[in-house]
Amino acid sequence: MKKFFSVLLAVGMHVAAYSQQVKMLTHIEGGILSYASLSEKIGYSFKGAGTWPLNPTVSMGVGLGYEKYFLKEQDVTSLQGIPLFAQGKYILTPDRGKSLYSALDAGYSFNLDKTEDHEKIKGGILLAPQLGYLWKLSNQRDYFSIALGYKYQQYKKDISPMNGGGYGSFTDITYNLHRLSLMVGISF
Amino acid sequence: MNLTKTFLFLGVVISCLFGCDKVDNTSYYKYKLPILEKMANIRLQAVTPIAPQPVNATGKIYIYKDYLFINEPTKGVHIFNNANPSNPIPISFLPISGNVDMAVKDNVLYADNHVDLLVYDLTNPASPSFLKRVEDVFKQNYVNWNGTSKLHVIVGYKDTTVAATSRWPINYDGNFSNGGPNTSAGGNYGQGGSMARFTLANDHLYTVDWSSLNLFDVSDTKNPTFRKNILLGGGIETIFPHKNNLFIGTNTGMIIYSIEDAAAPVKLSTYSHVRACDPVVVNDYYAFVTLRTGNLCPGEVNVLEVVDIKDLTKPTRVKAFTMENPHGLGFADDMLYICEGKFGLKSFDASDVLKIGDRQIEHFKSLNSTDVIPGPKSLIVVGEGGVCQYDYSDKKKIKLLSCIAVTPID
Numbered sequence: 250m251k252k253f254f255s256v257l258l259a260v261g262m263h264v265a266a267y268s269q270q271v272k273m274l275t276h277i278e279g280g281i282l283s284y285a286s287l288s289e290k291i292g293y294s295f296k297g298a299g300t301w302p303l304n305p306t307v308s309m310g311v312g313l314g315y316e317k318y319f320l321k322e323q324d325v326t327s328l329q330g331i332p333l334f335a336q337g338k339y340i341l342t343p344d345r346g347k348s349l350y351s352a353l354d355a356g357y358s359f360n361l362d363k364t365e366d367h368e369k370i371k372g373g374i375l376l377a378p379q380l381g382y383l384w385k386l387s388n389q390r391d392y393f394s395i396a397l398g399y400k401y402q403q404y405k406k407d408i409s410p411m412n413g414g415g416y417g418s419f420t421d422i423t424y425n426l427h428r429l430s431l432m433v434g435i436s437f
Numbered sequence: 438m439n440l441t442k443t444f445l446f447l448g449v450v451i452s453c454l455f456g457c458d459k460v461d462n463t464s465y466y467k468y469k470l471p472i473l474e475k476m477a478n479i480r481l482q483a484v485t486p487i488a489p490q491p492v493n494a495t496g497k498i499y500i501y502k503d504y505l506f507i508n509e510p511t512k513g514v515h516i517f518n519n520a521n522p523s524n525p526i527p528i529s530f531l532p533i534s535g536n537v538d539m540a541v542k543d544n545v546l547y548a549d550n551h552v553d554l555l556v557y558d559l560t561n562p563a564s565p566s567f568l569k570r571v572e573d574v575f576k577q578n579y580v581n582w583n584g585t586s587k588l589h590v591i592v593g594y595k596d597t598t599v600a601a602t603s604r605w606p607i608n609y610d611g612n613f614s615n616g617g618p619n620t621s622a623g624g625n626y627g628q629g630g631s632m633a634r635f636t637l638a639n640d641h642l643y644t645v646d647w648s649s650l651n652l653f654d655v656s657d658t659k660n661p662t663f664r665k666n667i668l669l670g671g672g673i674e675t676i677f678p679h680k681n682n683l684f685i686g687t688n689t690g691m692i693i694y695s696i697e698d699a700a701a702p703v704k705l706s707t708y709s710h711v712r713a714c715d716p717v718v719v720n721d722y723y724a725f726v727t728l729r730t731g732n733l734c735p736g737e738v739n740v741l742e743v744v745d746i747k748d749l750t751k752p753t754r755v756k757a758f759t760m761e762n763p764h765g766l767g768f769a770d771d772m773l774y775i776c777e778g779k780f781g782l783k784s785f786d787a788s789d790v791l792k793i794g795d796r797q798i799e800h801f802k803s804l805n806s807t808d809v810i811p812g813p814k815s816l817i818v819v820g821e822g823g824v825c826q827y828d829y830s831d832k833k834k835i836k837l838l839s840c841i842a843v844t845p846i847d
Contacts, residue, residue: 284457320458416467425459 273299274308274390276336278434282318282400290319292327294400294430296354298336305343310336316358318402318426325370325424328404330358332375340383350394352379358402367410373403373423377430391437398430469594473580476590479534479551480572486565489527490515491844498819500812501541501627504562507824507841511535511593514548516562522815522826523838528563534592535578538635540642541627545658547635547642551590552578554653556661574653574663577646630808630819631677631716631765638678639699645673645685652700664700679719682749686717691726693749708744708752716808718768722747723755723790725773727763739763741775743790758794765808767816772798772832774816776806782818784835798833 275297282292296314303309317329334356342348354377364370381396404424410417492515496508505519513533517525535551546557546565552575557565578590626637635644642653642661648671652664672688683694683702690709694702710728717726724744741763743756761780766773773787782804786796805820815826815838825840 322458322460416469418464418466420462420464422463423461425461427457427459 273301273310274436275299276310276312276394276434276436278394278396278432280396280430280432280434282316282428282430284321284428289321292316292318292428294432296332296334298334298354300336300338306340308338308340310338312336312354312356316402318428320424320426322424324422325406327362328370328424328426329361330372330402330404331361332356332358332402334375334377346385346389348383348385350381350383350396352381352396352398353377354379358404360404367408369407369409371405371407373405374401375403376401379430379432381432383436391435394432394434394436396430396432396434398432400426400428400430402426402428464600466599468597468599470597471580471591472593472595473589474592475588476552476579477588479590479592480553480570482532482534484531484533484550484555485567486516486529486531486563488530490530492823492841493844493846495807495819495821495824495843496537497539497629497633498808498810498817498824499539499541499627499629500810500817501559504559505817505824506539506541506546506627507819508536508539510537514539514546516565517841518562519814519826522817522828525826525839525841529565531557531565535590538633538644540629540633540635540637542637542642542655543658545655547637547653547655547661549575549635549644552576554661554663556659558659568659569661571653571661571663574651575644575646577648628810628812630810631718631767632675632808634674634676636676636678636683638683639681639696641696641699643676643678643683643696643702645669645676647671647673649673650676650683650685650694650702652702654700667702675716677717677719680721684717684719684724686715686726688715691715691717691724691744691752693746693752695749705749706752708754710742710754716765718766719746720768724752725766725768725787727760727766727775729760729763729778741766741773741793743793756791756793764806767809767811769811769816769829770832772811772829774809774811774818774829776809776818776820778807779805782806782809784829784832786832799835 277297279295282294294316296312298310298312300308300310312334314332319327334354336354338352340348340350356375358375359372360370362370377400379396379398381394383392383394385392406422408420494509496510499506503520505517507515514531516529518528519525533548533550536548539548544559546559548555552573554571554574556569558568559565640656642655644651650667653661654664655661675686677684681697685692692707693705695705696702715726715728717724724746726742728738728740739760739762741758741760745753745755762778764776764778766775771788773785775783781802783800784798785793787793805822806818808819810817816829818825823840823842826838827835828838829835
C-alpha cells in the first residue's frame with residue numbers, strides 16, 4: 250500500500266509539474282448524431298471542453314454542450330439535453346503535425362424538453378468513445394479535428410396517472426439511444 | 438495509413454452495431470386494495486362516545502348551535518364546543534366506522550355507518566347518547582369483492598403495487614368522498630358546507646350517493662324512517678338545500694328538485710356542464726358552481742360558473758371565471774369564499790355576479806382548503822391541515838381566530 254501511494258504521489262507531482270508548463274486546451278466541436286442508417290432523421294451535437302494535458306499524449310478535462318436527438322418512437326420524436334461530461338483524450342503521435350487520436354466522454358445529460366406533470370422526462374448517463382484525426386496548426390499546439398464515434402445516451406420518462414392521486418397506472422420508460430457521431434472541431 | 442483505415446473501419450462497425458435505440462418499458466399499477474369486513478361484525482363495534490381524540494384527518498364539517506362537528510373520514514366524528522371560535526374545545530369523539538357524513542336536527546345527530554344510519558341524542562354534546570341504528574339504508578356501500586358475499590363493507594385500504602399484467606378489475610383509490618360538510622336550511626337544523634352529501638330540510642333527511650337520492654322522514658326526530666330512493670344517474674356528488682329546493686351537484690351538471698312536498702321531490706331541471714367535480718351553493722337568484730379537475734374529478738377545467746336560477750326550470754349560465762382548483766365554496770353577505778385546494782382560500786365581492794372574478798378581496802395562499810362554512814360566529818374553513826376559523830365581520834379583511842390542527846398518523 251505504501252508503495253502504491255508513493256507511485257501515486259510521484260505521478261501526481263509529475264502531472265502537476267507538467268500541467269504548470271502547459272496551458273488548458275479548449276476544444277469546441279459540433280456535428281451530427283445519426284442512426285447507423287444516415288437516411289434517418291439526423292440529430293446534432295455541439296460541445297465544448299477544457300482539457301489539461303497530463304503528458305504529451307494524454308489529456309483530461311470537463312465539458313458542456315447541447316444536443317438534440319430524433320427518435321423513431323411514437324411517444325417521443327425528439328429529445329434535447331445539456332450534456333455535462335468528463336473527457337479523456339489520447340493522441341497517438343503528438344510530436345507529429347497529423348495524428349490519430351481517441352477520446353472518451355462520460356457524464357450525464359440534463360433533459361431540456363418541456364414535460365407535463367404526469368409525464369416527466371429526465372436525463373441520463375452518456376458515454377461517447379471517439380476515434381479521430383487531427384491536423385496541427387502552425388503553432389504546433391492548436392489543431393483541427395474530425396472524429397467518428399459511437400454515442401450512448403440514456404433518457405428516462407416517468408408516466409404517472411393524470412389525476413395526480415398517486416394511484417393507478419405507472420410506466421417507467423428508459424430510452425437507450427445509440428448513435429453514430431461525426432464531429433468536427435478545433436482546439437486552441 | 439493502414440492504421441487509419443483500421444480505426445475508421447472499427448468505428449463504423451461499432452456504430453452500426455449499436456445504431457438503433459432500445460426502449461425499456463416497465464409498467465405497474467399502484468392500488469389501494471380494499472380491506473373488507475362483514476357488516477355484522479361492524480355492528481358489534483361500540484359506537485358510544487369516548488374522550489376527545491386527536492384529529493388525524495379532516496373530512497366534512499358541520500355546525501349546530503355552539504358546536505362544531507369534524508368528520509374524520511371513515512373513523513368518526515370529533516365534537517368541539519365552539520362557543521368561542523377563538524378557542525374551540527374538544528369535548529367528545531364518536532367512533533363510527535365508515536362515517537363520512539352527518540347532519541343535526543333538534544338535538545339529534547344523524548351519521549352514516551357504512552350501510553347503516555346511526556342516530557344520537559345530542560342533548561349533552563359532551564356525551565351524546567346512542568339512540569338507534571337504521572340498518573341497510575345505504576346499500577350501495579356493500580361490496581362484492583372477488584366473490585365475497587354482499588355482506589361486506591370496505592373498512593380500509595392497503596397500498597399494493599402489481600405488475601402491469603395483473604390488472605385489478607376496479608381502480609380503488611381510497612377516496613372516501615371526504616369533501617365538506619352538510620348543509621341545511623331552517624331554525625333547528627345545523628349547517629354544513631357545499632360538499633355535503635347529507636342535508637336536512639322540511640323534516641326530511643336527504644342523502645345522496647353516487648347514483649341516487651335517499652329520503653328519510655325525520656319528523657319524529659329520534660326515529661328516522663327511510664322513505665324512498667330516487668335514482669338520479671351516476672356521478673352524484675353534493676346536495677345543497679335552499680328554501681324549498683334541493684340543488685344536487687353531479688360531475689356533469691346540477692339537478693334541481695323541488696321539495697315543496699318534502700316526501701315527494703319533483704325534478705325541476707338539469708343544468709349541464711363539462712365533466713368535472715362541482716360543489717354548488719345558491720342564493721335566491723344565482724347558483725355558484727365550482728368545477729375542478731384532479732383525483733377522481735374528470736375533465737380539464739377549473740372554473741367558477743354563475744348560473745341564473747330565477748327560473749328554476751331553466752337554469753342558465755351567465756358567467757364563468759377561471760379558478761385554480763376550486764373545491765367547496767360558501768356565500769354570505771354578498772361575499773363568495775372559494776376553497777382552492779392547495780392554492781388556498783379566496784374571498785370575492787359577489788355583489789355584482791358578472792364581475793366576481795375581477796373582485797378578489799383576499800387570498801390566503803398557504804391555507805390548504807377544501808370547504809367552508811360561513812357560520813353565525815365565524816367563517817370555518819376545512820383543509821388537509823385542519824380546521825381554521827376566521828372573524829369575517831370585516832368583509833375586506835378576515836382575521837384568523839383559531840386553528841384545529843391535524844395530527845397525522847405516523
